[in-house]
Amino acid sequence: MRVVITGGAGFIGSYLVDHYINTDNEVIVIDNLITGHEDNIKQHLGKKQFQFLKEDVVEVSTLAGPIDLILHFASPASPFDYLRYPIETMKTASYGTHNMLELAKEKNAKFVLASTSEVYGDPAVHPQKEDYWGNVNPVGPRAVYDEGKRFAEAITVAYHGVYGVATNIVRIFNTYGERMREGDGRVIPTFVTQALRDEPLSIFGDGKQTRSFCYVSDMIRGITQLAKIDYQMPINLGDPHEFTIIELAEVVKELTGTGSEYAFMPLPQDDPKKRKPDISVAKELLNWEPEVGLKQGLTRVIEWFRRRI
Numbered sequence: 001m002r003v004v005i006t007g008g009a010g011f012i013g014s015y016l017v018d019h020y021i022n023t024d025n026e027v028i029v030i031d032n033l034i035t036g037h038e039d040n041i042k043q044h045l046g047k048k049q050f051q052f053l054k055e056d057v058v059e060v061s062t063l064a065g066p067i068d069l070i071l072h073f074a075s076p077a078s079p080f081d082y083l084r085y086p087i088e089t090m091k092t093a094s095y096g097t098h099n100m101l102e103l104a105k106e107k108n109a110k111f112v113l114a115s116t117s118e119v120y121g122d123p124a125v126h127p128q129k130e131d132y133w134g135n136v137n138p139v140g141p142r143a144v145y146d147e148g149k150r151f152a153e154a155i156t157v158a159y160h161g162v163y164g165v166a167t168n169i170v171r172i173f174n175t176y177g178e179r180m181r182e183g184d185g186r187v188i189p190t191f192v193t194q195a196l197r198d199e200p201l202s203i204f205g206d207g208k209q210t211r212s213f214c215y216v217s218d219m220i221r222g223i224t225q226l227a228k229i230d231y232q233m234p235i236n237l238g239d240p241h242e243f244t245i246i247e248l249a250e251v252v253k254e255l256t257g258t259g260s261e262y263a264f265m266p267l268p269q270d271d272p273k274k275r276k277p278d279i280s281v282a283k284e285l286l287n288w289e290p291e292v293g294l295k296q297g298l299t300r301v302i303e304w305f306r307r308r309i
């Protein structure tokens with residue numbers, strides 16, 4: 001296959017690049033490096049089957065040659081990043097998604113949208129199933145990301161309905177692993193780097209809010225399996241084990257052996273209080289569920305950051 005991966009120099013996108021290159025496909029990455037880094041794809045630079053276009057998906061309208069599959073993963077993804085780049089985030093989700101859907105239509109390619117659990121907002125239903133419509137503040141600070149992704153889902157469904165483009169929508173819940181950036185504001189790189197420096201761990205609110213954490217290899221297995229099937233409705237992928245932020249902090253402290261204390265800070269506006277995916281659709285359609293436990297995945301991430309600090 002000839003596969004286009006937007007956001008391929010980012011955290012999740014770069015593991016998708018590894019997967020498709022290692023399974024003998026050609027890969028074209030489109031990434032403007034707004035939050036990604038060439039280091040994530042340096043292992044493939046110079047390979048015949050790999051091409052890197054340092055471009056903005058908002059500007060790319062077509063590409064030469066056939067394309068079989070487009071994985072549209074470009075988007076600032078951490079709250080810190082999308083609050084720093086609010087307009088870029090909305091343009092990427094709207095114009096960028098439109099451009100990639102047009103490309104899929106032109107090339108008769110399969111299109112996979114990276115959506116997010118953020119479409120559920122601060123959920124009134126727990127755990128979140130795909131048929132829950134969500135509870136999103138459309139004018140809050142997080143709206144640039146949440147509403148951007150909701151628009152991206154809607155236009156993806158419309159391109160399937162109107163033009164018959166083969167599409168998948170993956171609602172990704174918190175995913176972590178090596179290649180995350182220190183300072184991207186997400187809780188795992190934040191806790192791990194603070195712990196390795198024996199600095200206080202920043203806890204927003206009372207730390208009783210819950211999240212679930214999926215290790216990146218499990219996520220890549222789910223996404224690449226989904227890309228093979230004919231299913232247009234959104235699918236949740238994430239780890240259904242739910243932890244409070246304090247519980248996560250305790251595990252990080254135990255695994256790093258740090259003496260760090262906690263620094264409590266005000267909860268950001270519209271921060272979700274609970275997050276846990278219902279993955280019964282993924283189990284049924286993809287025979288998928290996460291295999292890497294939190295301690296196992298965190299141990300790898302801690303080692304990765306330890307070598308960089």
Ligand SMILES: NC(=O)c1ccc[n+]([C@@H]2O[C@H](COP(=O)([O-])OP(=O)(O)OC[C@H]3O[C@@H](n4cnc5c(N)ncnc54)[C@H](O)[C@@H]3O)[C@@H](O)[C@H]2O)c1
Binds near residue numbers: 007012032075
């Ligand atoms: N990591 C998670 O927990 C998570 C959860 C839900 C959804 N997602 C989604 O998965 C995708 C990847 O997230 P990630 O965690 O790897 O983030 P990331 O920031 O590491 O990667 C995003 C990549 O997209 C690129 N990019 C952004 N805007 C672009 C544009 N206009 N044109 C070209 N490239 C652009 C960035 O440079 C970066 O390389 C995103 O769409 C995100 O919304 C991730």
